[in-house]
């Protein structure tokens with residue numbers, strides 16, 4: 047046990063003063079930052095550390111290796127929670143119903159994952175007698191907002207520390223610290239790797255050439271999706287079935303949501319679908335560029351949006367677009383627990399009651415295009431659309447009267463403003 051770090055008193059209700067830290071629940075990925083943190087917290091606070099790793103469907107993660115590493119680095123307990131189903135049903139599904147895209151292209155996979163990770167951290171912290179939650183976010187990103195807002199909302203009695211935000215170590219110092227304390231460092235240590243975050247709804251890469259706005263995407267960033275130019279020359283059609291806004295089948299085969307997302311991901315990846323090169327306004331003020339690989343989200347959201355267009359009236363469709371954007375903004379901004387979000391969900395659930403049907407997507411070298419649609423609830427009648435007047439609700443002869451009244455105010459205003467000209 048060494049001296050407690052000294053510093054100015056914190057200014058927020060939830061940040062821990064050094065003497066308040068006795069046992070820490072560390073959100074642990076097994077990577078360099080959180081491994082250095084695991085050692086650093088023990089050394090600098092003289093605190094015990096419990097680690098938590100949450101499985102949200104990160105591809106190719108070896109959780110037993112992560113747990114073993116934590117124990118080797120001195121954790122008194124090392125937990126892994128498989129939260130894939132809860133993530134899919136309670137976080138991704140509402141996002142699907144809300145057609146959630148931030149900034150026109152980001153399907154929010156990280157933003158959806160953070161409140162769940164932080165909620166589980168609160169549960170495990172309480173269970174294991176921790177007084178403080180530690181995370182590895184920097185001070186530049188949105189993730190710190192999402193995690194700390196969640197902890198402060200759900201557990202006012204718990205404190206938070208964010209060592210990466212407060213310590214003065216850069217990557218080179220972290221590697222030196224790791225070497226000095228026998229913390230294994232994976233991969234090359236020369237150049238910084240991409241900063242990656244992923245789960246079953248998508249994967250993001252930041253850093254390196256991505257920060258150079260001028261630089262076109264380099265192939266080595268794509269770990270999931272086949273570059274479109276290398277995708278098969280043969281297009282493939284995939285039919286996604288929905289019941290009340292819930293995706294339930296792929297090509298007629300019924301699947302649970304986690305499995306369905308994985309299936310779409312696999313097919314989409316093969317066809318180069320879901321690459322997004324995104325300029326983004328972070329909630330903390332910075333503008334950044336992210337490279338996203340989101341094959342399943344691209345396919346499922348495209349299909350869901352199309353189905354809603356089919357079953358909604360003009361008024362429902364115009365109105366919901368605005369609410370969708372508001373939902374995406376709240377979630378992006380880390381306000382998952384804001385009551386407006388659940389108010390909006392109530393609306394989304396109601397309007398999605400009509401969203402039952404099947405949408406066919408043609409996948410071809412990076413694109414996913416809607417080619418077929420069917421729904422028992424479609425507000426569509428091919429007979430009416432052919433203008434047959436036989437017993438239909440639509441009368442062509444009524445059209446001129448409609449135009450006369452619909453354009454009335456516009457015509458009056460035009461006349462008034464242009465009088466005498």
Ligand code: ARG
Nearest residue numbers: 156157188241242243250336
């Ligand atoms: N820009 C995205 C967001 O703010 C992705 C962030 C990825 N997070 C990370 N720690 N690499 O949600």
